[in-house]
Amino acid sequence: MKKTEQTAPLLSLHGIKFYRSGTPILDGVDLQISSGEHWVLLGRNGAGKTTLVNLIYGSVWPTAGRINLFGETFGETPLQVLRYKIGILDSSQQESALQKGLTVHDVLLTGFFHTIGFYRESDPWEEKEAERILEENGFGAKRNQLFRTLSSGEKKKVLFLRAMCTSPEFVILDEPCSGLDLTAREDFIDFLDEYKKNRNFTSIYITHRIDEIPPFYEHAALLKSGKILFSGNILDAFTSEKLTQLYDRKVVVENKNGTWMAINERR
Known part of the structure; x- marks a missing residue:
């Protein structure tokens, strides 16, 4: 019988450890994400989620372990590539680092430059593409508005479009709903869900709340104190038993019309 050829994961983390001043922040993390999958990384504040993001993006280096991305091993391929x-x-980080005088159009263009600021002139194709993206996603009329004058929800949407403007193979969404009220949060989740319908990409969504996860996420990894408690199908991850262990509180997990909820059981 002919063996089925297995495709290598898009992202693989093998035995990742990270220490800061002798203190373990991540302790033996293993995780694999295949092309086209959408993963949630769920954990309490201080679990090590942001450190893991920084490792994947190459902002910091693991104390031990190996990272493979796009078939390349970190340390053997230039990270900028x-x-x-x-x-x-x-x-x-991005909102505070962006230059104050940038328009919505300018901010989107920085995504083509792969910089957080506006440091060079854009070419005609980039200009045209930026116009198209803004128009197709409801920001055509606000292209010349200062980015800093947008609402919090609008800023998140523009920064997401900025992240997607070059059609990346892998997308990292780090606490994208932080600072949003209920209405803005639900609007942003609907925006992501609609955007994804006609596009193919792989993503990881980092959060500490299950009620802000778009419905198309089907995989989850639970991170606690620098260790993976569970990784796999989101239905197997988001159970009352597992999230009680994650949050160190008795919770009951429900899913209503695609929205996850963890209900605290007070004694």
């Missing part, structure tokens, strides 16, 4: 294939939305 790999970063051009990654889109990242990290609004907590």
Whole structure:
């Protein structure tokens, strides 16, 4: 019988450890994400989620372990080559780092430059593509508006479009709903869900709340104190038993019309 050829995962983390001042932040993390999959990385504040994102993006280096991305091993391929294939939305850092005088159009263009600022002239194709993206996603009329004057929800959407403008193979969404009220959060989730319908990409969504996860995410990894408690199908991950262990509180997990909820059982 002919053996079925297995495709290598798009991202593989093998035995990842990361220490800061002798303290373990990540302790033996293993995770594999295949092309086309959408994963949630769920964990409490301080679990090591942001450190893991920084390792995947190459902002920091693991103390031990190996990272493979796009078939390349970190340390054997220039990181800048790999970063051009990654889109990242990290609004907590990006919003504060962007230059104050940038318009919505300017901010989107920085995605083509792979910089957080506006440091060179754009070419005609980039200009035209930026116009198309803004128009198709409801921001055509706001192209010349200062980015800093947008609402919090609008800023998240523009930063997401910025991350996606070069059609990256892998997308990192780091706490994308942080700072949003209920209405803005639900609007942003609907925006992501609609955007994904006609596009193919692989992503990891980092959060500490299950009620802000778009419905198309089908895989999850639970991170606690720098270790993976579970990784696999989201239906197997988001159970009352597993999330009670993750949060160290008795919770009951429900899913209503695609929205996950963890209900705290107070004594």
